[in-house]
Amino acid sequence: MSTQSTPTNVVIVLGTRPEIIKFAPVIRECIDREVPFTLVHTGQHYSPDLDEVFFDQLELPAPDVHLGVGSDSHGKQTAAMLEGVEEVLFDVEPDVVLVQGDTNSTLAGALAAAKLNIEVGHIEAGLRSFDREMPEETNRVVVDHIADYLFTPTSETREYLEREGLSDRIFVTGNTVVDAAHQYADVAAEKSTVLDELGLEPGEFYLLTAHRAENVDQLDRFSSLLDGVAQFADETGWDVVYPIHPRAQNRIDAFDLEVPDAIRLVEPLDFLDFLRLESTAALAFTDSGGVQEETCILGTPCVTLRYTTERPETVYVGANCLAGLDPVDIVDAGRQMLGKRPDWDVPFGDGRAAERILDLLTAPTSPTAGTIPAETPQ
Known part of the structure; x- marks a missing residue:
């Protein structure tokens, strides 16, 4: 893990609707803190109507770059994304690239950054199905092993990464999906018909x-x-x-x-x-x-x-x-x-994951790997 701290320029790479949702709290936090960022949409999942609506409903700025890659085989799709993201990184020269989850967009964004010695932050790191027939499992493992910041949602995902020898870069933050659900559930109840x-x-x-x-x-x-x-x-x-x-x-x-x-x-x-x-x-x-x-x-x-x-x-x-x-x-x-009472404890945090991620990325000194804020869900 490098010593970079207080990033002056962040690139966010996303390509699917779940990534838009889970990145929304992070993007809003960047805006609130006036942290400069460039938003790159690979176009892995792309419908002009639905994508536009997602950004509008979540009150997010339109992507700065849209690669328009679309569907293809895993190799061709990932290669096109890798090439496109690399061009953006040459142009922007960011301090850190943020990716989320386990898609081909996540893999391409992380690989492009790592090849250029740019720090990578992996949001929702550490998930494991232990089923290598799932392409997403390969993506998760590869991205976790090249990322500099592993923002894990739970203590269990932290333990998976520790078993893989990655203890020096893990930060348990909770999952940004909780932030998004908290922020938008009431809006959906009010506005959706x-x-x-x-x-x-x-x-x-x-x-x-x-x-x-x-x-x-x-x-x-x-x-x-x-x-x-x-x-x-x-x-x-x-x-x-x-x-x-x-x-x-x-x-x-x-x-x-x-x-x-x-x-x-x-x-x-x-x-x-x-x-x-x-x-x-x-x-x-x-x-x-x-x-x-x-x-x-x-x-x-x-x-x-x-x-x-x-x-x-x-x-x-x-x-x-x-x-x-x-x-x-x-x-x-x-x-x-059916009929089960929803009295379970939500294991993914308290809705402040994006806040913690930005705290770590913008710390005046490089955060100590493995440091977890006291209020972070365990």
């Missing part, structure tokens, strides 16, 4: 998200997932709302897959509408790591349609259940979680 538009009553519907390649790219897995969720919905009498991810919609079309009647496909939603559905659903079924976190924070029981999770804390506190993809197991998990 999605329940009326979809004819939904709070607590009388289920929410489904499924988009991971390992689930939707294989007909048998995708069909099994949908059948299990639909069987549970038929058993309980409430419909499932599924904001369909473009990747999943493409697979449904390609497979000519018949979606069960109990599952209602709707167009992708903006941030406030989705947050409103998450907070008012009776139960969420998901293969998304971010949704596991958000529902835990919002008090909505969750069933994860995977066999592993990089958010095990949600399971430990009782907010989440790993069901896998077998319909019988999905129904059993739904029965287990």
Whole structure:
């Protein structure tokens, strides 16, 4: 870890909507503190309408640079991002590059900076599913091992990194998703009209998200997932709302897959509408790591349609259940979680993660690696 402190120029690299959400508190904190930053959007997930709405609803400035990379194979996509981010870094010459999570944008941003000897801060460091079939797992591990600042959300993620010999750069800050949920949940309740538009009553519907390649790219897995969720919905009498991810919609079309009647496909939603559905659903079924976190924070029981999770804390506190993809197991998990009281302790911090991250980056002297503020969640 180098001795750089008090950065005068920060580059923030993001490329997906979850990254926009989780970076929002950090960007706002930079603005409040007048820390200069350059916002780079790789375009890994890009829809002109939805991206623009996300930045608008979160009251964020438009990206300074948009690479417009779009979808492609992992190698081609990451290579294009690496080249584009490197050009920005040559031009801006930042003190530190911030990346978040485990996407190809995260990997490209971190690699570009590390190759130029620019410090890297990894927000949401230390997550591990221990499933190397997930491309995101490779991204997490690589970025953690080249980053200078590892901003971990929990004590468990800190322990994973300590086992990998990275103790000299770990800072437990909490997760910025808690900051975002705290900042925007009330706004969503006030401004979103999605329940009326979809004819939904709070607590009388289920929410489904499924988009991971390992689930939707294989007909048998995708069909099994949908059948299990639909069987549970038929058993309980409430419909499932599924904001369909473009990747999943493409697979449904390609497979000519018949979606069960109990599952209602709707167009992708903006941030406030989705947050409103998450907070008012009776139960969420998901293969998304971010949704596991958000529902835990919002008090909505969750069933994860995977066999592993990089958010095990949600399971430990009782907010989440790993069901896998077998319909019988999905129904059993739904029965287990439906009606569960949201009296669990949120393990991801107190909503001040962005504040802690900026405290560390702008300290007058380089922070001692491993130092954790007394009020930081343990």
